[in-house]
């Protein structure tokens with residue numbers, strides 16, 4: 001399972017969570033205040049890619065839009 005980093009929309013706490021691919025964001029519970037309002041931090045996900053896939057994914061992650 002992938003590890004994603006989330007930021008709580010209630011208190012601003014950042015935390016990492018092992019999540020199932022099918023898990024909706026509403027299931028992500030803040031580790032600090034318990035609120036189920038968290039947004040996924042995509043940029044950190046890119047940075048955490050394994051070296052095996054970093055070369056391919058880095059280009060996609062860093063491509064200016």
Ligand SMILES: [Zn+2]
Nearest residue numbers: 008011030033
């Ligand atoms: Zn919180």
